[in-house]
Amino acid sequence: MTLPPGFFADRAETVARALIGATLLVDGVGGRIVETEAYDAMDPASHSFRGPTARNASMFGPAGHAYVYRIYGIHWCLNFVCGDGIGSAVLVRALEPLAGLDIMQARRGGLEPARLCSGPGRLCQALAIDRRLDGLPLDRPPFALLPATGAAEIAIGPRIGITRGVETPWRFCLRGSPYLSRPHAR
DNA sequence: GTATCGATGATCT
DNA sequence: GATCATCGATACC
Numbered sequence: 001m002t003l004p005p006g007f008f009a010d011r012a013e014t015v016a017r018a019l020i021g022a023t024l025l026v027d028g029v030g031g032r033i034v035e036t037e038a039y040d041a042m043d044p045a046s047h048s049f050r051g052p053t054a055r056n057a058s059m060f061g062p063a064g065h066a067y068v069y070r071i072y073g074i075h076w077c078l079n080f081v082c083g084d085g086i087g088s089a090v091l092v093r094a095l096e097p098l099a100g101l102d103i104m105q106a107r108r109g110g111l112e113p114a115r116l117c118s119g120p121g122r123l124c125q126a127l128a129i130d131r132r133l134d135g136l137p138l139d140r141p142p143f144a145l146l147p148a149t150g151a152a153e154i155a156i157g158p159r160i161g162i163t164r165g166v167e168t169p170w171r172f173c174l175r176g177s178p179y180l181s182r183p184h185a186r
Numbered sequence: 187g188t189a190t191c192g193a194t195g196a197t198c199t
Numbered sequence: 200g201a202t203c204a205t206c207g208a209t210a211c212c
Contacts, residue, residue: 037204039204045204046204047204053197054197055197055198069196069197069204070195070196071196071203071204071205072193072194072195072196072205072206073193073194073195073203074193074194074205074206075205075206077204077205091204093204119205119206120204120205121206122206159204160204161203161204162203162204163202163203181205
């Protein structure tokens with residue numbers, strides 16, 4: 001089973017919401033997506049706001065591919081590109097770890113499950129995501145994306161860690177999940 | 187429990 | 200030269 005064709009052709013805001021409850025695996029390791037954020041080219045918080053550059057090239061590439069970038073010189077962040085060539089993407093911020101717990105704990109120093117993938121940098125470390133995966137399609141190995149099994153109750157709030165575009169409430173969480181990067185506001 | 191700070195380097199002004 | 204879509208350690212309450 002996989003996500004329906006055209007899933008990533010929609011607006012980032014719509015895709016970010018629809019991804020809550022879906023399962024992300026990289027080489028069989030991963031879990032259920034419980035937190036996402038949307039970014040697009042009209043959005044001053046987005047890397048794509050000032051147009052294409054070497055770093056954000058994948059964000060202006062085809063839908064359904066990965067955009068992976070380094071932040072603060074230390075951590076990696078994983079995005080799913082939405083739309084074709086329009087600089088739109090969804091940041092994956094947190095997973096509920098389900099597959100390959102032992103592998104993820106080995107990569108992250110034997111942490112408790114609630115801390116393994118509860119943040120964009122943390123989940124990239126747990127799933128061994130780095131520059132090598134930038135631009136790769138999400139419907140083929142090492143990636144696997146499986147649809148949500150049931151309806152998810154979504155909490156919406158402001159995005160984390162940005163200084164511009166703060167008024168746009170494009171953070172989506174699985175309500176009440178203990179695996180979020182931070183608790184949701186409402 | 188919350189607050190603050192340094193790491194660390196690519197990217198962009 | 201400034202800015203980061205972050206994290207973990209530390210200090211303090």
